[in-house]
Amino acid sequence: MKRPIVLITGAAGGIGFGCARLFAESGWRVFGVDLNDSSDPSVFESFMIADVSMEDAWKEISRTAAREFGGVDALVNCAAVQICKPLVETSLPEWDRTIAVNLRSAYLSVYHMHSLMKERDASIVNICSVHAVATSVNMAAYAASKGALAAMTRALAVELADDGIRVNSVLPGAVDTPMLRGGLARGHLAGDDIDAMLDNLARKTVLGRIGRPAEIAQAVLFMADSERSSFMTGECMTVDGGATARLSTE
Secondary structure, eight states: OOOOEEEEESTTSHHHHHHHHHHHHTTOEEEEEESSOOOOTTTOSEEEEOOTTSHHHHHHHHHHHHHHHSSOSEEEEOOOOOOOSOGGGOOHHHHHHHHIIIIIHHHHHHHHHHHHHTTTTEEEEEEOOGGGTSOOTTOHHHHHHHHHHHHHHHHHHHHSGGGTEEEEEEEEOSBOSHHHHHTGGGSSSSOSOHHHHHHHHHHTSTTSSOBOHHHHHHHHHHHHOTTTTTTOOSOEEEESTTGGGSOTTO
């Protein structure tokens, strides 16, 4: 049986690596891309260090994918940065970097990988965020980038349907990753102890805990798999422990 191929950006990060590991365990051939090296041979068949916000990087990624795999069955756009500042304190370079990594990279991925995915019953999964639909203080740049990515997901689902490419997104809530821990001090939680702030955050979810990268990876694999989610496209699936289901005034 032919093993499907997945390209994952941000593959060295918390959710990205969780996805890469689950796809590999599920029999997929994994091509990872990240600014940081994580060329674990037990997970990645191929790994490239690259800045996915840059077009030259995508030219090389697409050439490598064509040469080593002959095509791609799933594309997971997971690369992201997070600036935790009030908008009026966010510099233009910080704003531009956030939009470039979180949004422009997804545009570039489709632009350069489309020909390698067309007519393969392929799928694209964009990793958005609950900040696309409900947000908190000092997250304007990040929320804007993720909201735009969710909108682009819906637009691409319509645009790429005739090419046999489904496009969906997963919106994680609070997941225990370096990005989450790095953003805890932005002023939305009381205290200055990381573990205490994590506990405080966990209590705000309906399930009473924060998520694990492996749990988000399960949703991503479901969306990527052409059999499990074959009748789904343009969907934004929230995986947040019920956080956005509860009224903030409760």
